[in-house]
Amino acid sequence: MKNIYKKFFLIILLMIMSIYFIYNFAPKLYKAYSNTKTPKKADEPADKVITDRSESTGTVNNKSSADPEIYLPKGENIIRSLKQHNENGQHPRLMAREEDFRNIKLNISKDTAMKKKFNYLQSKADMLLEREPVKYELADKVRLLPVSRDVLDRIQTLAFVYKITGDKKYAEAALLELETISSDEKFPSWHPEHFLDTAEMTAAAAIGYDWLYNYLTDSQKSLIRNALLNKGLKPALEFSMVKNSSMAGATNWNSVCNGGIGLGALALGDEGEEFERVSAQLIENGVKYLPEMLSNYAPDGAWYEGPSYWDYGTTYAAYFISSLDSTLGTDYDLSKSPGLASTGYFSIYMNGPSGLFNFSDADSYKLKSPILLWLSNKFKNGEYSWYYNSVTNEKDTTPMSLIWGNKKVKEIPIKIQDKYFNKLELVTLHNNVGKNSDSFVGFKAGKNGLSHSDLDIGSFVYDTLGLRWFCELGTENYNLPGYWDTGEKGKRWEYYRKRAEGQNTLVINPSAKPDQNVLANTKIDSFKEGSKKSFAIADITDAYKTDAVSVKRGAALYKDTGTMLIQDEITTYRPSDIWWFAHTIAKIEISKDKKTALLSKNNKKVLVSIVSPAEGHFDKMKAEPLPQSPNPPNQSPNNLEKLSIHLSNVKNTTITVTVSPVVNKNILPPELVKLQDWNIDN
Template identity: 35%
Template structure:
């Protein structure tokens, strides 16, 4: 599920450095720095005839051959055709806003036009051409594409650009003129208005999506507005380097799983489109860390098949077209190990995955039989919003998986989830994350969820606060928004795989020190070790783990969870006389989303002032009878 954050939210993080007046100056400096970057030289002789976006005539033949020879890809193709046949009976899109957004209409327009245009080009059946033309004329007749929320414009521009370019030879001259005019006036020209283009300076998904969509529009209508088109393509190549810098050095995407699928996909679309036209990507794929990011996305899927859905992330997205682009660029089939599973189980999500035809384009000569598991069982990301990911196996339903979150609540789409973790044993997720809540449900309740200050209403939302995450809460306080937990050290030793995070800055109001280490020991069990140090006052410490499992029994310092016919034991060591307990996840406010089937388990302790306290929590599968080994201090890990 791809949602968005406003550029204002991205800017909010800078409040720790800038006053309101200084913030405006910062924005000006950012604008000037973007403008000062070397502008790429666009060779206009490279613009060929239509179709010129992504899919050439030669590519059509390759796809037709792939469909004939490979059953798995034939299934993907057929899922697209099935959806197109269903679209033939649907009414064309109407301009209906949900809250302040037209985004759901733009996205459905992209799905319909992309699918129908693909179907016509591969099958030659005119029913798809006719239906695509109807969709294009319907959205072209809208008075505008809602520029106040510019993602809506960007996705609609991409939709109409693909349709205009791919269906060009079959469109009537009148339809061509209407659609081209809409792209130019409602998309390209609107993006030149400073009232609407603050995303040019953003370092998040807004920049990638808007520049990607507009570049498609500019390439599609080049002959009708050559200078404007060249300006927009040149601007995009320069501007998109700002969010691309965020991938350095390791490929980490600070906005997490779902937004990787959104921002990175549009970034790939931009690169692929300009490379197809100009024969070069102007070194965009050479930006530090960018080509490493596919490994990050793949590592986010646990052995349960569920993603590590920290921050504003949703559930499993299924087949991800951009992964095939990365795998082919890097000649690394192992990047498709998770995608292979989706291909083999027909998890294409054709009803919601509006970008699915791109998988057919970027498939290359992908042979599922040649895709082997990656070698790396551990992945750690420096840069902003750091995470560490550990596993003992890549195969579905096998082994242990742990995703461990550091970073900061202040990043784009951040939650107060510093120190949180998810954990899979085989096909079951035992420690979980509730993920995102739909934004319109909160905005319509009058909440200002894009203001990221410490006292923002955003942090009153249950799913956003540390109270709903598998982490610590001290004295009932919220984590420090500007806190930023960094990875101190890590090991990929298969028998002692671990990561240690310094969480102190997230709890500086109450604690002098807070460090957490998580390890997978002997490929058998998980230990979570916390080391804290209180300041001038006694502290109440709550250790909690969110779980979708049921509590089978509680026995003092141990607790049994049950799920899917399996059991997991939580055992606490280092806290004398502790009793494990539970907390409900019922929404505390009427605007909070429901959280059915979940519960929080853990314990609370009092720690006197000026005291150092350590405690270990072991996650022990019932099938493993071996007692846990003694756990040493984090400095000795």
Template identity: 30%
Template sequence: MADAARFATLKTQDDDVSRAIKALIFQIAEKVLIASPVEYESVPILLYPVREVQGRVLALAMAYRLSDDARYLARARDELRRLSALKNWGTGHFLSVGEAAVAAGIGLDWLYDEIPEEERDHIASAIRTNALEPSLDAVEGTNGWVDGDYNWNQVCNAGLSVGALAVAERDPDLAARIVNRAIRNVPIAGKVYAPDGSYPEGVSYWAYGTSFHVILIEALRSVTGDSRGLEQLPGFLETADFKLHMSGPTGLDFTYADYHLENQNEPIMLWFASELGRLDLAVDELAVIQRLSRSSEDEIALRPNRLLPCELLWWKPELTGPGKTRSHHWTAGGVLPVAVMRSSWTDPRATFVAVKGGSPDHSHAHMDVGSFVLDADGVRWAVDPGTESYDRMRAAGITLWDYSQGSTRWDTFREGPEGHNILRFNGAAQDVAGKGEIAEMATQSGAPANVVDLTSLYTGQVARVERTVLLDTDNSVLISDEWTTGPQPVQAAWQWLTEAEVSVTPQGLLLRQDGESLALTVEPLANTTVAVEDVSGARELQDSSNPGLSRIVIRLSTPAGTTAKLRVRAIPGSAEHRTNQGFALPRHQQ
């Protein structure tokens, strides 16, 4: 991803952003110098140790190339020696292999002239025997890591390609075989971005898979001069906007699917900004970089993204201008239909609502189709608790990666239907064979609105289901649900998870949190029951506790062969017209 000339340029790159990134790189490298060796023994999988060594090697190698400080070179060589001494890089969990190959490949390449020949041979041999050769056992056409439509494809193929390109002059035929396989198969994973850039595995796995996709692009460009069009896959460049839209004014993401908050920054946003010539894509990341660069060494505690040194390569100091105007209403189709509405991009107290479609039957998916999150007045009122600990689920015997209808995965609170803001009928689960599609709606008031067709998620339960979400002009939000029953009556249950203090009012409910309030009005209030359930404690062995979490459940019995409607309006305390009814939905939703 860089040669001697590029490193020479980086040394003299002296704009404010570059200085801040360099300061962070040196802070991280200094922390590594006094850190204990990475522990490879006594861990169930090598993924986390090799991620740690990857971050160390990147920081140390970049710090050395910027400063010529021999301390960084010595420690980087030590990290590479210890990694190369392992007899296996975790072939039973091939993500580990892909990550280790990036560490070894970049370390070998960036420090090549400073590493003695015997050490170079040892590192190159480890790449070949621990990564490239074992990968040849993978069979294409099985939806495994080599050709699946999920992040493993991008991570493993990119990592192996980095390793292959680093040793290509030693074994050009093997390297070509590895790299060409990646070029052939990464577009399969890339199909999930089409057409608008949304990503089905959630925001954190978006960052993971997309980062390695970018690494592959840049590795190919630097070595061969040709990315093979991997950045031109439909929706891939548009996915930078997806990342922006998924974050609410509270700074919290839409935490659907298996969501892990791991890093404080997102380096690939600088790559997208440079690639597209859009400074607006970099603004949030630049603010994080400046904040981190002003923090003490103890405060950063190696928490920045392990790919942070790449930001120096991906940042273009000449990038200027306002960039693209961000839309307040964004709707994406494809594998993961999703819709986002917000009242402002600049007001931290703005109203923000995001709703998802899609299917539970996809990598890292939850049973959360139709679920939503809502921010207003600086508070996240409707929450998604994110993912459960994989280790905890394994220990409880949960079939972690089984997405079939009867999978025990759905018995986990955070993964299954219990832990999401969805509709339920007779307490049944959603149908994993179904998919929720989202369309924009035209309203008489001009307020942004989307309708989610949920019918296929409730096959055999009701005949038709739609959820409409509208952000009104007074910053209130309307959640309007309509369903038609079949030959049997059903009891519908409407779920809203919140960390707020909840009380029942004559009109519905009142939520209070952090000195703010949100009123929920319910129509029809007659013939409904409203309950506030404490779901803060762990329910089963596989479940973590959820401190402060409550679940509002509104139940409504519906006779056979009828159509029912339930409308819940969320009115922020700051709304000027609490009783405003100026919105107008299409007639079938009124």
């Protein structure tokens, strides 16, 4: 009897141990091997899962419990998966497969809006038929980039229209571009000296090779394939091994380089030994390095290099992740990076009625990027697709609009409200979204010294009556000497558009030195939104730490009138010289007492008024450096003016200015209220 009990006990114990093993270890084993359908042999490389980006990039990051596991597949296993998912070398597979093109063609025939968009794209392709193929040209003697972007646009458009219509004239025109950039005589290289040029050219050639694969002859495929290998992929391997390579960095260069090169590697990864070996390493690198860039979307999707570089960098991140999905059936959890799912809201909220809040190196054009359609599909967010379709028309159509927009997600109207992005310490405020009377304020604190940044802590823009009244000057000539020298004494801070005096902010005790602390890190201490008034208050003392004990700036928007209020409370260490600046392309008329200024543009007007201090008055100045400031040659002309307030020999002051649309009604200035007492009712 005892033996029976012993056997029974052993059986129960074995069952418990089996259940424990299955529950705790089987899921991890499954994940480690799930990127391939076939079991690994004993000598096959193991994939890797890490949770700290520093292990993959060599950089130091603060590990967070919110960080997702970063799945690092081995290149050999990626290529094996690529072959399994694309039997017999199946193409197309970059961002769209043959069934996707068939579905797009079907939907164009049934959907009036899609038909209009495609008709526009086809008319663009027809114009491209008349153009000579691109030429190798470094127009600024530094970059091939404009040529790379031009040929990418041409090949994408022509190849896409061919896939939908089947008309060979479009394929032939795209092939001519491909043969041109593949020719060693016409394009001896894709200019790896400035590697963005190479990455975008590789994307162009890869898309053309992939989408036209079944049209190309064997000799044409060989020509393009070898150009991709020798002018794109091999130089990329060399570039990736350079110390502190941008391919492993935190800027837009990471996603553009890994994205563009990744497309080339995914297109060629099953083409034989050398193609497979090089492609394997580059795709592995892309999956390993891209999280370093993606991590900068956390926590709220804002992008620190500004909205224009959000568009650029996110486009190539989307190209790569979309192509991993379409080629391999997985993105190795790259899309789980915190902040990526919400990054579309950053582009939406940076759009004011009259253009972007274009801080850093950015232009003021509105963002109308089809990335929103990819984000909508990837994260099942109908607000993104609704917004994209509400702000675009057929003239904004690109091939990616139709590829990413073809997979329908139910559209959900977005109610645009006031928004605070705590990653960048930036707010946008509205009072009447969707109407011509909408007033918009963009206001930022945050950090100086970031990639593409200006000394712009405290700066703002203001739109109302369908126009921008106070604006950002935007980017400067990238080839100016020292433009990328961003250290504390960097030459970048000698250029007017990059200095605080070239922003809509304060300058204290101007000199030839940088006019804000280059390493400043400032916060928005208070953000409140209401039906009558919304506001943000920032402590920007660190930007002026050598001169000031305390500097606080508040920006408010009154919802009933669309009036903006900017208030500064300043305490300096010693009697100081203080300047208040606001740039405008409007005509400026200053009143006799210099307490108000009337701005006029396109038969519309806004009134700018000084509430405090009593000794403050407006002056009209050209948008050019102060006499104390550096003024290097060859800067871009600004062709506008700025309003200024100049206070001399002051130690404690409050500067309060209101800006109101003039719409035939009395505008009463608000009472002066200390920032600490601001609320949404006063």
